[in-house]
Amino acid sequence: MAETQPSTAGSPNDPTKTPASPFPGPGLLARAGLGGALMGMANLVPGISGGTMLLAAGVFPQFVQAVADLSRLRFSRHAVILLGTIVVAAVAVIGPFAGLISRLVIDHTWAMYSLFIGLTLGGVPLIWRMAAGKPASFWLGSAVGILFMIAMAVLQIRGAGAGGANEGFLLLFLAGVAAASAMVLPGISGGYLLLLLGVYVTILEGIEQLVTAARTLDFALGFPPAWQIALPVGLGVVAGIAGVSNLVKYVLNRFPSPTLGLLLGLLLGAVAGLWPFQHGVEPEVGALLKGQTIIEAEGILVYDQTGAPLEPKDYPREFFPPTPAQAGGAVGLLAAGFLITAAIAHLGREKTERP
16 A cells, blocks of 8 residues: 655655756756766766766756656657767766776775775765655665665675676676666666676676777677677666666655665665675685586686686685775775765755755
8 A cells, every 4th residue: 555645746855856848958968968977987886876976967857757758658859868968978988987997896806895885875865865754664665675685795695696607698687677777766876786696897898898899890809799798788778777767756656765765775785795805716626606617728717518717707705804904995985985975966966956
């Protein structure tokens, strides 16, 4: 049964408020370009929500409305131009930075994860402010979100989502849906969900391969393996945006408190899977990883069934005690990440609350 409390629709914090302008003016287009660029960067970094970045640019309500309209085949000049601007700006940022971010995550895990924790927690004030009241359903939703993310973290630690050589079409499609959810749900990080699914580095490397192939015109070598990643992920993103945009409009209007509570719980629980002091450890020959046995061939470790080489991103993770310098650096990076996301979210709050 739907809650009887007043809906947030039409309030300053309503994320589904329909834009009044029939055509995007220069100011809105400029904010759309900025929001798209920020969203593109957010989708590369676990902990930052693309939806939060669109809120920061002051175009989140228009984005949700435009996607919902187009998914229902309600084409308009406003929706097409607005979404086109956001998508072009996002793609322009994702291509050049995908490879760099993936290498930093592999080579400097503790530092990057510390930053990711801060970026993740920085979205908590945003969700807290969006919740007009805190009834029991809000706290129940929060508990469900926290438990769900803890369960995901446990699966990650046990290797259920560790990147390997056998990412299938369905898993990559679901990864695309997960990434798309971050574009519509403020405070939810698509990059973090990809990290838990174990395909974060795989997707970033696929993007880098596509960019390299396009830049060097080496289509024969670059495109086939990359498109095996890009196609299912792209289809998942399209399906996810269309589905989630309509879903978020419905649940936020009908069930605002438990929905916002769930979002808050997902944010808080996300920290469980981002413990920074962990690193990959090269497995021994004969170890079982992702359902395959690790063997040695021509001096390198490979999967016995596929013959694919074992890369550092595939190594099982183990925790280690930090040095005082690492502990202090982690605290500093966490604080910096929190301030960055909180500041951007506060900027977005001011813009969306203007008359």
